[in-house]
Amino acid sequence: MNDAESSRLALLRFLERVQERDLARTRRWIADEERREAERRAGAARRPPAPEWLIERGLDRNNLVAVHTGECWDPGKRVRPVTRAQAIEALRHQVPACSKCRPDTALGIEA
Secondary structure: OOHHHHHHHHHHHHHHHHHHHHHHHHHHHHHHHHHHHHHHHHHHHHOOOOOOEEEEEOOOOOOEEEEEEOOOOOOOOOEEEEOHHHHHHHHHOOOOEOOOOOHHHHHOOOO
């Protein structure tokens, strides 16, 4: 074997080592991503269901600002989950319904 053939073989062996290292790294990335995806699914399964109804409170915490459905896209920052009966009672006591999600129509109550 001459030097050209041995250097070509050495280059091919080097390429093989580089590709094996790249393949090992790619397999680690895949395993990491599979682990993250499993953690996301487990977290989603453990997450409690979204509340059906929300009541938004004012700054003084005694003032009720609005009644929202659980799917409202703009419920505000000071909301707490309530039952259907509590939402109906709040609407009957003149707590305004959210103009964006209209819980009064979802509850079948005329505003």
